[in-house]
Amino acid sequence: xxxxxxxxxxxxxxxxxxxxxxxxxxxxxxxxxxxxxxxxxxxxxxxxxxxxxxxxxxxxxxxxxxxxxxxxxxxxxxxxxxxxxxxxxxxxxxxxxxxxxxxxxxxxxxxxxxxxxxxxxxxxxxxxxxxxxxxxxxxxxxxxxxxxxxxxxxxxxxxxxxxxxxxxxxxxxxxxxxxxxxxxxxxxxxxxxxxxxxxxxxxxxxxxxxxxxxxxxxxxxxxxxxxxxxxxxxxxxxxxxxxxxxxxxxxxxxxxxxxxxxxxxxxxxxxxxxxxxxxxxxxxxxxxxxxxxxxxxxxxxxxxxxxxxxxxxxxxxxxxxxxxxxxxxxxx
Numbered sequence: 001x002x003x004x005x006x007x008x009x010x011x012x013x014x015x016x017x018x019x020x021x022x023x024x025x026x027x028x029x030x031x032x033x034x035x036x037x038x039x040x041x042x043x044x045x046x047x048x049x050x051x052x053x054x055x056x057x058x059x060x061x062x063x064x065x066x067x068x069x070x071x072x073x074x075x076x077x078x079x080x081x082x083x084x085x086x087x088x089x090x091x092x093x094x095x096x097x098x099x100x101x102x103x104x105x106x107x108x109x110x111x112x113x114x115x116x117x118x119x120x121x122x123x124x125x126x127x128x129x130x131x132x133x134x135x136x137x138x139x140x141x142x143x144x145x146x147x148x149x150x151x152x153x154x155x156x157x158x159x160x161x162x163x164x165x166x167x168x169x170x171x172x173x174x175x176x177x178x179x180x181x182x183x184x185x186x187x188x189x190x191x192x193x194x195x196x197x198x199x200x201x202x203x204x205x206x207x208x209x210x211x212x213x214x215x216x217x218x219x220x221x222x223x224x225x226x227x228x229x230x231x232x233x234x235x236x237x238x239x240x241x242x243x244x245x246x247x248x249x250x251x252x253x254x255x256x257x258x259x260x261x262x263x264x265x266x267x268x269x270x271x272x273x274x275x276x277x278x279x280x281x282x283x284x285x286x287x288x289x290x291x292x293x294x295x296x297x298x299x300x301x302x303x304x305x306x307x308x309x310x311x312x313x314x315x316x317x318x319x320x321x322x323x324x325x326x327x328x329x330x331x332x
Contacts (some may be wrong), residue, residue, distance in 0.1 A: 001045075001046070001047045001125065001331065001332075002044065002045070002047075002331070002332040003044070003046075003121045003124050003125055003329065003331050003332075004017060004042065004043070004121075004329070004330045004331075004332070005042065005043055005045070005117040005118070005120045005121040005124070005161040005327065005328065005329045005330075006040045006041065006042035006043075006117050006327075006328050007040060007041055007042075007113040007114070007116040007117040007120070007160065007326065007327045007328070008037055008038060008039070008040050008113060008159060008162055008204050008323040008325065008326065009037055009039045009040065009041065009101075009106075009108040009109050009110050009158075009159070010034045010035060010036050010046045010108060010109050010113075010158040010159070011034065011035045011102075011108060011192065011247070011286055011295055012032065012033070012034045012038040012109075012154070012286055012287065013034060013035060013039055013237075014032065014033045014226070014229050014230040014233045014234075014248065014249070014252050015030070015031050015032030015033055015154070015167075015226060015227070015229075016032060016152075016154070016198065016226075016287065016288070017152065017205055017208060017209075017223075017255075017256075017259070017288065018030050018032065018169070018210050018223055018226050018227060019032050019045050019056040019152035019153045019154040019169055019227065020151065020152045020153075020205060021150065021153065021166065022213075023209060023223060024169035024170070024255075025170075025171060026212070026220070026223070027223055027224055027226075027227040027228060028170070028171075030155055030168075030169040030170070030178065030227045030230075031166050031167060031168045031169060031227075031230050031231070031234065032152075032154040032166070032167045032169070032230060033116070033164075033165070033166050033167075033179070033230055033233055033234055033237070034154060034155075034157075034158045034164075034165060034167070035158070035163075035165075035186060035187075035322050036158040036159070036161070036162040036163055036164075036165075036166045036322065036323045036324075036325075036326065037108070037320040037321065037322055037323055038101075038320060038321045038322075038323040039100075039101040039102040039103070039108065039318065039320055040069070040098040040101050040108075040117075040323070041098070041099070041101070041110055041113035041114035041117050041159075042098070042099055042100070042117055043096060043097060043099075043114070043117050043121050044096070044097045044121075045094055045095070045096050045118075045121040045122065045125055046094065046095060047094060047095075047279075048095055049093075049125045049191045050093060051056060051068070051069065051092045051093045052066060052068055052069075052092075052093070053065075053066075053067050053068075053069070053072075053073065053086055053091055053092060053093075053094060053095075053096075054094075054095040054096070055064075055079055055082050055083070055086065055095075055096050055098075056095070056096070056097045056098070056251060057079055057082065057098050057099075058097060058098065059098070059099055059100050059104065060079065061324050063078065063079060064085065064212060065078065065082075069092065070071060070086055070087055070089075070090050070092050071092055073086050073087040076267040079144065080145075080146040080147075081111060081114070081115060081143060081146040081147075082096065082098065082118065083146075084142045084145050084146050085115070085118050085119065085122060085142055085312060086122070086317050087124070088138060088142055088278050089122040089123075089126055091122060091125065093124075094125065094206050096121075098114055098117075100113070100114060100117065102293075103194045103198070103261070103292075103293075103316075103318075104115075104198050105197075105198020105199050105291060105292050106194060106198070106199075106206060106286070106292045106293045107199050107285060107286040107287025107288065107289070107291070107292030107293050108192075108286050108287065108293050109155035109158070109159065109184045109287070110142070111143065112139070112155035112156055113155075113159040114157055115139045115143055115156070115159075115274035116135070116139055116144070116156055116159035116327055117159075117327065119135050119138055119139050119183070120135065120327045121168050121329065122328050124329055124331065127284035130159060131181045135156075135160070136153070136156045136157070136160070137173075139156050140156065149205065149206040150205075150206065150209060153167065153169065153174050153322060154167045157174075157176040158326070159326065159327065160326045160327045161176055161178075161299065161326040161327075162181070162325045163178055163179075163322070163323075163324050163325050163326070164178065164181050164183060164186060164237075164280070164322060165178050165179055166179055166230075166234055167312060171203050171255075179234065179237055179238060180238060181237050181238070181240065183321070183322035183324065184212060184310070184322075185240065186237075186322060187320070187321055187322045188300045188303070189242060189245075189297055189298060189299065189300055189303070190244075190295050190296070190297055190318070191275065191280075191295060191296045191298075191303060191306045191307050191310055191317065192279055192286075192293060192294075192295045192318045193231070193271060193293065193294055193295070193310045193311075193315035193316060193317050194292070194293050194308065194315060194316045194318055195265070195267050195268060195271065195291055195292060195293070195294065195295075195314075195315055196267075196315070196316060197198075197265070197291035197292070197316070198291050198292060199269060199285075199287060199288060199289060199290040199291035199292035204259075204260055204262055204263060204288035204289060204290055205288050207260050207262075208259045208260050210273050214300040217260065219259065222255055222256075222258050222259050224263070225255045225272045226252070226255060226256070229248050229251055229252045232244075232248050233245060233248040233249070233252070236248060242299070243280075243281065245297065246280075246281025246282045246297045246298065247281065247282065247283070249281070249282030249283065249284055249297050250281065250282030250283070251282075252282075252284055253272075253282065253283060253284035253285075255323075256284065256285075256289065260289075262290045263285065263288070263289035263290060263308065264289060264290075265290060265291065266287070267291075267314065267315075268285060268289070268291075268294055270292060270313050270314070271294060271310050271313040271314070271315045272284075272296065273304045273313075274309040274310055274312065274313040275296035275298075275309055275310050276296075277304055277309060278298075278305040278306045278308070278309035278310075279298050279299065279302030279306060280296040280297060280298040280302070280306050281297050281298050281299075282296070282297050283295060283296035283297060286300045293318070294315070296310065
């Protein structure tokens, strides 16, 4: 059997970080907004003629793990997410190759997209009986094991479903709702760029999570504003009020910078300032910040100038399209 699976990464528009359990339980109406993009993570899973388990990461310079049995995968420190996934599914007699279109540490949920792609492939390999919610639970818990800190819930949904969506977070559970917006209208107003410096979301997210649970008033106020901004931006997207979308992106970024000192960097500030001078209505980092990707938002007529300004500031422009496809699995 040969299984090929791929899943999209995402741009998080608003509501990031509040999707970490239990933070959203403290803010009624919490939600995140995101758009899946066609910088996809993919894997190939093939049967072997023996019982060995082999993992090859093409993004890590062809790094290779080769063990006699899946039980040997749990405790290694290299390629921890892939090790843990194959260990959970008790895969044997398989070879897994992985790759991603996104830069390393980009903050556009490349690890979550790969997680969903590999979970999808392994679920198919093991009979395909697990539901989407079961796959999300496995992906989230295994990723937490791999990075040693809590993870959010939003990033698995754009990877699985694609499109532009809201992820509603509450006591009764997590629900993904598509947003009625034409992908071309939204993507024509966005410039995505890589700062050339990877970020570490686990550190930033854990810091603000702990401070919130410890009762730090400023952090709790910031999360309340994150909730309110996501609500306002969703309404603006649904009515196609693009100036208001841009304004909310700018407000979100101003608020997010107050969460932790490492959210922004001089390089991020320089690039976003350059975009603003070129006509951007707003901009923000993708993910937790501290590096990785950022995007700016503006009128389509200003996009060429924004791209040039951000490139001249030292960032690498990433071409993308909003991807209506989520998880895609092919068997051969």
